[in-house]
Amino acid sequence: MKIHAYFKKLALILTLSFLSSLAFLSHHYQTKIDLTANSGNTLSDASFKLVKTLDTPIKVTAYIRQGLPIRQQISQLIQRYQTYKTDITLAFIDPKTDIEAAKTLNIGAQGLIVVSYKQRTEKITFLDESSFTNALLQLSHSSQRWVSFLVGHGERSPEGKANFDLGLFAKELARRNINAQTLNLAQVSAIPDNTSLLILTTPRTELLSGEIRLIKNYIKEGGNLLLLTDPEDNYLKPLEQQLGISKLAGTIVDTHSNLYGIDDPSFVLVSQYNRHPVTKGMQTITVYPMASALKMTKKTDFSVEPILKTIEQAWTETDEIKGKIKFDKNTQEVTGSLNIAMALTRNLNKGTQQRIVVIGDGDFLSNTFLGNVGNLEMGLRLFNWLTHDDQFIDIPIKIATDKRLNLTPLAVGVMGFGFLFIIPGCLIAIGFFIWYKRKRH
Numbered sequence: 001m002k003i004h005a006y007f008k009k010l011a012l013i014l015t016l017s018f019l020s021s022l023a024f025l026s027h028h029y030q031t032k033i034d035l036t037a038n039s040g041n042t043l044s045d046a047s048f049k050l051v052k053t054l055d056t057p058i059k060v061t062a063y064i065r066q067g068l069p070i071r072q073q074i075s076q077l078i079q080r081y082q083t084y085k086t087d088i089t090l091a092f093i094d095p096k097t098d099i100e101a102a103k104t105l106n107i108g109a110q111g112l113i114v115v116s117y118k119q120r121t122e123k124i125t126f127l128d129e130s131s132f133t134n135a136l137l138q139l140s141h142s143s144q145r146w147v148s149f150l151v152g153h154g155e156r157s158p159e160g161k162a163n164f165d166l167g168l169f170a171k172e173l174a175r176r177n178i179n180a181q182t183l184n185l186a187q188v189s190a191i192p193d194n195t196s197l198l199i200l201t202t203p204r205t206e207l208l209s210g211e212i213r214l215i216k217n218y219i220k221e222g223g224n225l226l227l228l229t230d231p232e233d234n235y236l237k238p239l240e241q242q243l244g245i246s247k248l249a250g251t252i253v254d255t256h257s258n259l260y261g262i263d264d265p266s267f268v269l270v271s272q273y274n275r276h277p278v279t280k281g282m283q284t285i286t287v288y289p290m291a292s293a294l295k296m297t298k299k300t301d302f303s304v305e306p307i308l309k310t311i312e313q314a315w316t317e318t319d320e321i322k323g324k325i326k327f328d329k330n331t332q333e334v335t336g337s338l339n340i341a342m343a344l345t346r347n348l349n350k351g352t353q354q355r356i357v358v359i360g361d362g363d364f365l366s367n368t369f370l371g372n373v374g375n376l377e378m379g380l381r382l383f384n385w386l387t388h389d390d391q392f393i394d395i396p397i398k399i400a401t402d403k404r405l406n407l408t409p410l411a412v413g414v415m416g417f418g419f420l421f422i423i424p425g426c427l428i429a430i431g432f433f434i435w436y437k438r439k440r441h
Contacts, residue, residue, distance in 0.1 A: 043080050047133045054140065056118055057087040062127075063101065064111040066094045074113070074127055081132070115139065126175050130380075134176045137389075145178045145387050147197040150215075152184040153235070154204030156228075156362060163368040166201070169379055172370075178383060185211040191218050196387045199226045202233045202362045212238050219243070222346070222354045224386045228362035231292045243344060244300040245358050248293040249332040250316035252340070252360075253325060266290050266321050268310055268340065268361075276307045276343060278357075278385045284374030292360030293338035301346055302356070308341035355386050 043051075062074050071092055078090045095102040095111065105112055105123070113124040115132070117139040124131050149158045149166070158170035158180045170180045183191065183198075191198060191214060198218060207215075219225060219242060227243075229236050231251045240246055253265040260269055268288045273279035288308075293316050296304055315327040315335035327335050344356040363369055365379045384390065 043084070043129065044133075047081070047129055048084060050133055050136055050140075051081055051085045054085065054117065054136065057089065058085070058136070059116040060088065060090045061114045061116070062090065062092050062111070063095045063098075063105065063107050063114070064092060065096065066092075068111075070111070077127060077129065077132065080129075122177065124175065131175050138177045145196055145389065146181060146192070146194045147173070147178060147199060147383065147387065148181050148183040148192060148195040149199045149201070150185065150203075151182045152186050153207060156201040156366060158182065161367065164363070164366050166365055166367070168367045168370050169365045169376070172376060172380065173383065176380065178387070185214055190214065191223070195223070197224045197226060197383065199228070200236060200239070201228045202230045203235045206235050215239060216242055219356070222348045222350070222352070224354060224388075225356040226382065226386055227356070227358045228365070229292060229358070229360055230362050231290060231360075240358070241297075243302065243356065243358065244296055244298040244304075245294055245342060246297045247360060248295060248316050248334055248338070250293075250318035251321060252288075252291045252293050252310060252314055252338055253317045253321060254310060254314045255325075256311060256313060260285070262287075264289070264321075265325065266317075268314065270308050270310070270340070274305070274307050274309060276305055277390060278307055278343065278378075278381050282374065282378070282381070284377060286374045286378045287364060287369060287372040288340055288361040289363045289369060290361065291340050293334065293340070294342050294358060294360050295339065296342075300344075302344040302354075303346065305343045305345075306339040306341070307343050307357070308339070308359070310338045310340060312337050314338055353388075355388070357382055357386060 060078060062071070064071050064074070074092075075090065078088060082088050093101065095107045101107070105114070108125070110125055113127050115122045115124065115135045117136065120139050122135040122138050124135055149155070149170075151157055156164055156166045158166045158173075159182065160167050173180050181192075183195075185191075186208065198215070200215070216239065219239070227236060227239065229240070229247065231247070237246075251266055252268050254268045255265050257265060257267050257269050262269070266289060268291050269285055270288065271285045273282050286308075293310075294306075313335075314337070316333050316338065317325055318332050319325070319328075327333055340361065341357060341359040344358070346354045348354055364372075364375050370376055370379070
């Protein structure tokens, strides 16, 4: 008995010692595990590498009203960076208490974050890993990026708020210090010299011959270009011919899109990407509604690489897309892995590289579809590559994929029936049982 009691005391002492050691270690050493679906609470390799190269202190000043929960979110994000760079400081200032700063910095209702590094500053109105790391990149080198959107023919406007416009995407560009400007060649006789990228979206009217000539000369002289076309668009055909690219007849259909809960087969989903700098490390699905298939029609002095392709079971549907559809042999329809986007590059005499991307869909960056899975990330990757800011491409746009609970109609019905009838019924039954037991006693 004495030996048994001795072992019980020894086990108790060892257990208490073990728990005390764990408490001591947990107080002095911290270990964090990121269980989010897309590692949303962990810095990407691109951000980590950038932070390690910055050799002077970084000061972050957040002009955010006191009591707002976004303060805590900002603190948590900056703490991730402080893990690898301890001389990052964060200070919060309530704009109501510093009226002079609010007027000078033109601080709006959403607040403002000012990042300072080496006597240079960047302003951010929306803070996430991508925008903060991009701000640090901008501060580490002072180059400006200007992109021009052709307008005047009913194109999607970067200033528009309609569903088909690109206003939301232009705001995302502005958050990352990419300056978007509209360009009407009927009013301006030349493409501005500061244009690092010209964007052409589907026009609704024919371009003037003089405008076509200016754009052709821009391409010939080595200008970077993003051309977004659609199945029924023929107004950009002269430029497509110059690049040696044409669209196949019809609209791409992908009947496998219903596996992702999309009933419209004209919505093409891409989940696997060709090896290319634009798609390097891309892991999210992108959606392309009403897309055209592209093919090369002639040899040019450009090197051509497809960067977005459909699955093998897709085809180009030339008839109206409604009801039951199927691939029709012995017609213009083509089946197989079809090209949605193609990248063209050409080495210039100046030692630089001309970059052009042609995409058979202009909707994926529109206000309606920009929020679909990885469309925003794909758009930013394209712009960064086309403007030769390749170091920006690997910085992911992290969206909390696990913040939405998707339930089937059956699950919703079961939950509703349970909350309305089953749970109240159980509570009533338990109450009746307790009342009955007490009454008997």
